[in-house]
Amino acid sequence: MPCLPGTARYDSPLEQHAAMVRANAEASPASVFRCLASFPMYTIPLPVLLEMAVTRVQAHEELLEAGILVDFDESMGRAIFVSHQWLSPHHPDPDGQQLKVLQDALSNLLEDRSRISNSILSELWYGQAGTPSAAELRSTPLFLWYDFFSCPQRSANEQLSAINSIPSYVARCLYFIILCPALTHASRSEMLSFSTWSQRGWCRAERMARELAPTSGFVIVVDSAVHQTLLPGAQSLAYSPGEGLFTVREDSQKVASIVVQLIWNKLHFCLKKGDLRTYRFILNQQVTRLRHLNIDPVDLAIPGFSPRHDPLVDPEAFGLARFLHQNGFKSVKQVDEAGWSPLCYAVLQGNSAVVSELLRCRADPNDYTRRSTPEAQFPKKVAALALSAFFKSNDVMLVLLEARAAINATDGRRQTALYWACFSNNAEGVRILVNARADAGVLGITGTSAFQAACASDGLEAIDEMLVQLPAQSLEYSLHFACALGSGSGRLVQTLAQARADINERLNMKQRRYFLVWILCKVASLAYGVGASTRWKEMAFHHHGATPLMFSVIGGAFEATQALLALGARRDLKNFRGKTALDMARDLCAPPEMIAKLDPAEECHACPTRGVAGQAWRAIEEESKDEMISVYVS
Structure with a gap:
C-alpha cells in the first residue's frame, strides 16, 4: 500500500486514460451534450416574445401550429433558458404576470434601462465581475426556451422526451434566467420567490444542468422588470435535487437519470480536455449531488488498476x-x-x-x-x-x-x-x-458568527438546531443577515421572530467586531454616491441605522418583506440617511405590489424618475404594449 510522501507530478493511469480520451474525442466541445437531445429544441425568437400578449399565455401546440416556434441551432444566434415556478397547478402563468415581468426585464436590459448586478456576496468577496451589457445582448439574435412554450403539453411521451433533453438544451444556452418575481401562487396563497424556486426539485436539476454544462454561461435572477442579479457559477454543488420538493414524487426518478447523465458527460468532457482538477471535484461530489435520488454514482473504471490487496x-x-x-x-x-x-x-x-x-x-x-x-x-x-x-x-x-x-x-x-x-x-x-x-x-473575518451564516443562507434546519443546542445564542442582526442576500424566506423570518429577534432592530456596524465590513461599506458608499449602483453598493450606502424591513427591500427579499409586515414591522422608522423602507422601495423601484404593501395608500404607478431604474419603470408604463401533464409540476 503506498503510504509514502508524493512528488510534484506523476504519469498516472488517469492521465494516460485522459490522453486516450482526448485523442479519440470529437471536435466539438458540446457535441456529447447535444447528442443527448431526443426532442427538438423549440424556442421562441426574442422579438416575437416581446410582442406577445400576456392576457393568455399559449401552450406549445398552439405556438407550433401558428409557426411561431423555431428549432434552435447555434448558427442562428444565442439561446436563453428560462427556469421558473408555476403559478397554478394546471397553468404556469394564468394571468400572464410572470411573462409580463420577463418581457419588461428583457426589454429594459436590451435598451440599457436596467443593468445586471453582481450578487452581494460575490461582489463583497471578489469585487465587481463583468456582467452582460446591452450591447452584448443586442449583438446577436436571441431565442428563448420556456417550458410551456417549448415542451409538448398534450402528448406525455413527447413531453418526456423533451424533459429528458433538458441537459442538452441548457448546455446550448448561454443565458440561464431564473424568473422569480414576487407573485402569489393561485392555489397555495404562497408568495413565490427565489427562496421557493430554490426548494423545487426540478428547478435544482435545471440549475445543476447549467453548472455541469461543458461551456460557461450566465445565471441571472430576474426579480422584477428592473432588478436582475448575476449569480456565482457554482451554487448546486451542496444541494441535491433529491432534497428538493416534487409535487409528483415519482418525478425524482426522472431527475435522477438526468443528473447521472449530466455527471457522466461532465466527467467525460473533463477527461477530454485534460482538466483533472475539475474531474476530481465532480467525481467526488456525486454523493452530495445524488443524495436522496436512489441511484448509483457514475464509475468510469479507469483502466490499469492492479491492486496488491x-x-x-x-x-x-x-x-x-x-x-x-x-x-x-x-x-x-x-x-x-x-x-x-x-x-x-x-x-x-x-x-x-x-x-x-x-x-x-x-x-x-x-x-x-x-x-x-x-x-x-x-x-x-x-x-x-x-x-x-x-x-x-x-x-x-x-x-x-x-x-x-x-x-x-x-x-x-x-x-x-x-x-x-x-x-x-x-x-x-x-x-x-x-x-x-x-x-x-x-x-469570521467579517465579524459574522456561524448562526448569522445560517441566517444569510436561509438555513432553517441549522438555525433550529443552533437554537436547541445553544438557547442563549445571540440573535443580533440575524434578521438583517436573513434579508441581505435576497434569499430570506417568510418561514425564516417567522422562526427568528419566534426566537425573539427584534424585527425593528437598527444596524450599527461601527463597532470593532464588524470593522472590516464597516470599512467596505464606506468604500462602497462612496462609489454609490458617484453613480456606481449595484445591490451591494446600495446596501452599503443605506446600511447605517437600517431595519430588517429596509434590508429586505434592498436585497430583493420580498417574501421576507411580506413576512416582516405581517409581524408588525414598523414602516415609519428611518435610517441614518433619513429614509424609510417605503422611500427605499421607491428609490430602488421595487415592484409596485411591494410598494403597495409598504404603503397601501400609495399610488403604486408613481415610481420616481431617478436613475436607470426610474427610466425603466417610465418606459414600461409608456409602452403598454399548466403545470405540464404530470412530470413537470412545480
Whole structure:
C-alpha cells in the first residue's frame, strides 16, 4: 500500500486514460451534450416574445401550429433558458404576470434601462465581475426556451422526451434566467420567490444542468422588470435535487437519470480536455449531488488498476488503492494542482472507510486545501473537518473528530467547521460539532458568527438546531443577515421572530467586531454616491441605522418583506440617511405590489424618475404594449 510522501507530478493511469480520451474525442466541445437531445429544441425568437400578449399565455401546440416556434441551432444566434415556478397547478402563468415581468426585464436590459448586478456576496468577496451589457445582448439574435412554450403539453411521451433533453438544451444556452418575481401562487396563497424556486426539485436539476454544462454561461435572477442579479457559477454543488420538493414524487426518478447523465458527460468532457482538477471535484461530489435520488454514482473504471490487496482479505486497503487509482494519485500525501490532497477528496466523497484508511496511512486529520477553490467559492486553508461539515459528510466528520481533528481550526476567512455546517444547513453536523465542544463564538473575518451564516443562507434546519443546542445564542442582526442576500424566506423570518429577534432592530456596524465590513461599506458608499449602483453598493450606502424591513427591500427579499409586515414591522422608522423602507422601495423601484404593501395608500404607478431604474419603470408604463401533464409540476 503506498503510504509514502508524493512528488510534484506523476504519469498516472488517469492521465494516460485522459490522453486516450482526448485523442479519440470529437471536435466539438458540446457535441456529447447535444447528442443527448431526443426532442427538438423549440424556442421562441426574442422579438416575437416581446410582442406577445400576456392576457393568455399559449401552450406549445398552439405556438407550433401558428409557426411561431423555431428549432434552435447555434448558427442562428444565442439561446436563453428560462427556469421558473408555476403559478397554478394546471397553468404556469394564468394571468400572464410572470411573462409580463420577463418581457419588461428583457426589454429594459436590451435598451440599457436596467443593468445586471453582481450578487452581494460575490461582489463583497471578489469585487465587481463583468456582467452582460446591452450591447452584448443586442449583438446577436436571441431565442428563448420556456417550458410551456417549448415542451409538448398534450402528448406525455413527447413531453418526456423533451424533459429528458433538458441537459442538452441548457448546455446550448448561454443565458440561464431564473424568473422569480414576487407573485402569489393561485392555489397555495404562497408568495413565490427565489427562496421557493430554490426548494423545487426540478428547478435544482435545471440549475445543476447549467453548472455541469461543458461551456460557461450566465445565471441571472430576474426579480422584477428592473432588478436582475448575476449569480456565482457554482451554487448546486451542496444541494441535491433529491432534497428538493416534487409535487409528483415519482418525478425524482426522472431527475435522477438526468443528473447521472449530466455527471457522466461532465466527467467525460473533463477527461477530454485534460482538466483533472475539475474531474476530481465532480467525481467526488456525486454523493452530495445524488443524495436522496436512489441511484448509483457514475464509475468510469479507469483502466490499469492492479491492486496488491485482496478485497476479501483486506477490503479497507483495497478500497483505498482503488480510490487513489480513480483519482490519479499514487501517494496519500500527494497534493494536486488545485491544492487538494486525497484526504480532502475522500471527505468530499463522504467515504468514511477510505478516510479511516488514509488516516491509518498517516494522513493528517488536520489536512486542508492549499489554495482557494473558486468553483466552490472556498477560500484557501479549508480544513478537512470543515469540508465534511459543508458537504454533510457527517460519518466522515465523526471519523475525523475521533482522530482528534482540531474542531475550531479556521480557514483563510477565519471560518470554522461549525460556520460551514451552518452555511450549508447541515443540522446534524451542527449537533455533532456543538456536542464535540465547537466554539460558536468564533467569528469570521467579517465579524459574522456561524448562526448569522445560517441566517444569510436561509438555513432553517441549522438555525433550529443552533437554537436547541445553544438557547442563549445571540440573535443580533440575524434578521438583517436573513434579508441581505435576497434569499430570506417568510418561514425564516417567522422562526427568528419566534426566537425573539427584534424585527425593528437598527444596524450599527461601527463597532470593532464588524470593522472590516464597516470599512467596505464606506468604500462602497462612496462609489454609490458617484453613480456606481449595484445591490451591494446600495446596501452599503443605506446600511447605517437600517431595519430588517429596509434590508429586505434592498436585497430583493420580498417574501421576507411580506413576512416582516405581517409581524408588525414598523414602516415609519428611518435610517441614518433619513429614509424609510417605503422611500427605499421607491428609490430602488421595487415592484409596485411591494410598494403597495409598504404603503397601501400609495399610488403604486408613481415610481420616481431617478436613475436607470426610474427610466425603466417610465418606459414600461409608456409602452403598454399548466403545470405540464404530470412530470413537470412545480
